[in-house]
Amino acid sequence: MYTQALNTSDADDRNVEDAARAAAFQARIGADERIEPNDWMPAAYRKTLTRQISQHAHSEIVGMLPEGNWITRAPTLRRKAALLAKVQDECGHGLYLYAAAETLGSSREELVDAMLAGKAKYSSIFNYPTLTWADIGTIGWLVDGAAIMNQIPLCRCSYGPYARAMIRVCKEESFHQRQGFEIMLTLCRGTDEQKAMAQDALNRWWWPVLMMFGPPDKASQHSDTSTKWKIKRFSNDELRQKFIDATVPQAQFLGLTIPDPEMKQDEAGHWVPGPIDWEEFKQVLAGNGPCNRDRLAARRKAHDEGAWVREAAAAYAEKRKRRQFAQAAE
Amino acid sequence: MATPNSPLWEVFIRSRNGLSHKHVGSLHAADATLALQAARDIYTRRGEGLSIWVVPSNAITASDPSEKGMMFEPAESKIYRHPTFYDVPEEVGHM
């Protein structure tokens, strides 16, 4: 469950077709009313939401891959069942989100095709590899933890279908982070080798997880409209800070070191991180992360190899309809 | 080549006996049988259901939000349809 602040600005917001309707729309948003699929909405609102929800859906589906990489190697049957159920949940979440995006007028197939063509983004975090079992713990603990920070406010976002999908998602996700933390705790209480494995995973995932919240507020001039429309309720930096403050004590509990020698606590008690390497973030988003090509290739392969199955189901449905029609005509 | 669209279905679930079916979400399936199975596999994984309906999304006829005023506002003034409209002395007891 992962959304990332990737929104770019919508210049076409300026040529809104109908000023009066736009004002009425903004008044509804102001009154905390939910917007529903058939309601009038500015074209830019529709476009922004379609992009954000579909990116969110793509992230869920691509996000199945790094964790799915360990389903067949999970070290106990209990862990295997939990991981399979978790990755399955992500598939479900992608499905709910595509359905929410479809209410805005694009079909799931169009949205998926755009992703497979490399034209739509998904969360940068899934372009990093899962090398050890500790990565599975770390993803649950940190990636899901970061995702929850993002998603809880989305349960109150202005677009009804998105908000409802997020409520369902957040409810189902409540076990994901706990599952991850439990894996980490077991590793940290295990052998020296296991503890080293946990620290190594934290070292590799920490900075990419901080990047999940998107560019710093001063560099992201584009979230203004999203805020105005109550799609976004907290800024990237606010959410990132909230996440760091929640996570540092958890790392301390595990006996792990956050790989940021410059991090310090300010007078208000907030943990202030050292500088984030935004060049890396840009590169990963641009397709140059360690796994971008592998992830897209895996999704394309599943899509292409599934084509004959989808065609068979459609052909059979068509045949059955014809037969029923013929029977009725007799 | 663009992937052909597959039919969209709306899913309604009765969570407990005595409750009515409630809309829970949507899914894609080529036909009704597959839609029903998919609804079971997607929307009842945590024991949420006892009965499922699936309906082709394009079979739903919806009211037009722009006609909200004409459709629903006339009901608002008919307050005599609600029990609170009538005064019954307290001594009469619950009625």
Added chain:
Amino acid sequence: MPIANIQVSETPLVLFTLRRADDALILGHRLSEWCGHAPTLEEDMALANMGLDLLGQARELYSYAAKVEGKANDEDKFAYLRDVRQYRNLLLVEQPNGDFARTMVRQFFYAAFADLYWRAMMQSKDATLAAIAAKSEKESAYHLRHASEWVIRLGDGTEESHRRAQTAIDDLWSFTGEMFAIDDSDRGLIDAGIAVDPAPLQPQWLKTITAVANEATLALPASNWMQQGGRSGRHSEHLGHLLSELQSLQRTFPGATW
């Protein structure tokens, strides 16, 4: 130093339970390999559900085998620390996923058997096995329904899907006889009313398979030559690779807790 295989005292009841547990684990593992790669999101959910059902059956059966054996073994030791020659599952369930048609036909053959078998096992004089059977029967019944619907659609869908489904049936057919075979170890349990003789279930199984195949416009092979060996640990080459993946962490880090 890799950890040694566990030793199992294969008394008839332990062996019987392990055979069922291994069937469920290996087939569940195969289904879990689909996660993230299925033809549609809806089917990805369905395959994972079936995998989780089977994984659950395996865990209950392993735990019971451990209890009956009464040694230091447990579900994870059975799953992770037995070599290919110690595994007792059917050859059918270890066959690779192949394409979606092969996965569904494999599921169809097995579920049509498991549904009948677990239903009969609900009468077992062993209360634990009867309880596991009652739960597994419902799960298998749904797996059979789901797989049958797909076999029908693939068989009667397009030319390509028909060809793929027919190939899957032809390739997997010779692994179906093993489901109905028993050995000396089973015989005593069957006589005692603890286990069920699967042989009398075969006609009903064949009836189900034939009805679905007919509807799917698929043909069942005429050959009656059946492969055997899984129940005594003579497997196909595929199982070793599956186990090397399944067991990799337990084998690499002996004695660690996960």
